[in-house]
Amino acid sequence: MHYESPVRQPLILGDKSYNQITEDVVRPIENAAPRSWWVVFSIALVMFLWGVGSLAYTVGTGIGVWGLNKTVGWAWDITNFVWWVGIGHAGTLISAVLLLFRQRWRMAINRSAEAMTIFSVIQAGLFPVFHMGRVWMAYWVLPIPNQFGSLWVNFNSPLLWDVFAISTYLTVSVVFWYVGLIPDFAMVRDRAVNPVQKHIYKVLSFGWGGKAKAWQRFEEVSLVLAGLATPLVLSVHTIVSMDFATSVIPGWHTTIFPPYFVAGAIFSGFAMVQTLLLIVRKVFKMEDYITIQHIEMMNIIIMVTGSIVGVAYITELFIAWYSGVEYEQYAFLNRATGPYWWAYWSMMTCNVFSPQFMWFKKLRTNLVFTFVISIVVNIGMWFERFVIIVTSLHRDYLPSSWSMFSPSFVDVGIFVGTIGFFFVLFLLYARTFPVIAQAELKTILKTSGEAQKKHHSDHGAHH
Template sequence: MQESKLRETLVLGDKSYHDITEDICRPIEGKPNKYWWIAFAISFCMFLWWAVCLSYTIGTGLGVWGLNRTVGWAWDITNFVWWIGIGHAGTLISAVLLLFRQKWRMAINRSAEAMTIFAVLCAATYIIAHMGRPWLAYWALPLPNQFGSLWVNFNSALVWDVFAISTYFSVSLAFWYTGLIPDFAVIRDRAKTRGRKIAYTILSFGWIGTAKNWQRFEEMALVLAGISTPLVLSVHTIVSFDFATSLVPGWHTTIFPPYFVAGAIFSGFAMVQTLLLITRKVLTLENYITVYHVDMMNRIILITGSIVGVAYITEFFMAWYSGVKYEQYAFLNRMAGPYWWAYWSMMTCNVITPQLFWFKKLRESLVATFIISIFVNIGMWFERFVIIVTSLHRDYLPSSWTMFSPTWVEVGLFVGSIGLFFTCFLLFARFFPVIALSELKTILKTSGSQSKKGTTDHE
């Protein structure tokens, strides 16, 4: 059962099975501390502001945004792609790392998957809102309608997106929830109050850990991981097709799918770092989410950040090499045009800052990780802004060249969506087990700190 002591210890503090249960159920069974209440109050206010801005948008129309005839997509799609990208880390951790048998995923997969769900939720609100008449959103579905049997256009990347995003959201939700079922049962069996007992009995679907149930559970997790892996790659590929299948200079490039997927993983891991560094502190989970976990995620940020950097340079080279003057102008305009500040913010945050992770000291420093993760979050937002707005604002017709500036409604929708995200995440941290504790128990004997001592004794 035991593995080499050279492998990193994943659970510190000589925990027993019962200690794991206690540590992870404590935040749910106790009262939230004042940091939780402060964070929740701020997030909830932001969320309310988001609701106001969204209602105003829907009630009045898209004229309340800063869009114009030249720039028809701006903050809405920027935020959509940003959120969707953030969501990708959750699936990557739970699915790809499961297939690669990376045990360190177990301490972080639950919260990363929760992050996926909430991020995709935020992303979906932009899609619905930017339609202008959200009550007609069902027109994007292949339904027969009263205007004759006119169906949706299955050649359109936007229709592919409808299928991709809804499949991604629902499959991630199913993956996350089935993983939660045994852990809800843990809380149910420990519940002291009647209300909690009833609530968690319903949430746990009456789970009981019989051998057959666990056998099926593990098989299902493996198959879900196997099909979620191509799914997560397909989702951001299709999101990039929204741009790549058009003829706009700066969008019409074949590098988009891999470049978007790498960028999504990059930004997603940055957001996981931002969230988990706070969560482990507030919920005192330092023994479970260790410096080793942070280091591993920083390595992924370094790799994907480098891929993104190479993609930026390749794009630039191809624009010159293609000999298409419109393409060349689009890229020169990005770098030195009126939006130079957005381009150079993107380059600094996404290409230069992650390279700092070559230093082991910085990879293992929690403060440095937190700061760099914020930089990456900002950089990846600017990446989408640069791709969308700088490609559109100077089109083929110089007389329609213009600039874009957001209105307070768009700013409110963006800031408010962060509130929505954190409101959901804080509620999750309050009522749901933030670490997949049943799964974590399976590695305690091989990767816990006690077993590592055992290995030394036997030699």
């Protein structure tokens, strides 16, 4: 009944029982935070506050305090927006697409990956909102009657599609995450001794009791949400790419953008999941659940999507040449050899070259190496967005208006601030939420637990 081929590596190491999984998952919640947590949290908080200050300065003075000029009207803000949205994609991919494909290894990592999705989409949302300049009029993007704003919103505009895509994505990700969290909060509630803690988890767990009918509906709801989230996640970065692709700027006006952006998003998102989980498994001693095998699987996805991104870069170059359009040809020549050549080649090195190391099993199962590559990939993906946005804008059709972009301290402050905000949220999450979907993980213990598998192979599958 619980047989799984011995060829498959166990997903839960050691001799675990259901109770042991419970104990391991609640340990970070019930125990005091380690000193290292406080150190990292303090640093993140300072970065966050710097970002808050920079945003306050932006709102108070106007977006003229950014490094934008009349030629380069989009730069760090949109770069950061696209970068953060992209990072978010891996969480949905892990929880939804891998659920549809029945990949059991997702169960140990989906909770944290979804948390990452939500926290990074929050960061992403800040940039377009503050780029509006007069943020107090942000409600103008909502479809509300003309008396409240200027006119009806323009449903032909990709920027408005973005509003709908990002808000749907954020809210659907939140409910998907929360539906899975309810049973795990109930587990924490039922163990809590401290009355304040017990009350908080009682509120959070919505009274969940694990009734058979509730579980039946839970599984159906998870499946349907996965089915909805899969096209949703693909639509989000598709629509983000249309912000560029539907314009007539050389370097932006290409039909390859939607798949190319989606592949890049998954690529950078998995890299960020690696960065976070390598720390989480170490600090919270989750090595038995987030195993080397999990890390290896994610590295393979990074390698594949990195290669897809590489093919997309080369296709872009080829099509620019093949199109015969001078402006398009110049845009790409300028990217690779113009004043921003260093950004282009950083992107190429980080995104196309570095993931190729993952062909070697020794390297893709090496934790330190993985950690380094995961950071390199995210730097590379930031450069990709910077290259696409800034190099296409800074030299357009009219040479007399060519210019360069350099960020102001406010641009830097806001970007650093979002990194701080992201880590503040993630660190708080890691201390108060069950970081592993323990209820789901318990369902695979008998098939994929190391001791249980060994028992099977020793005694044969008699059932």
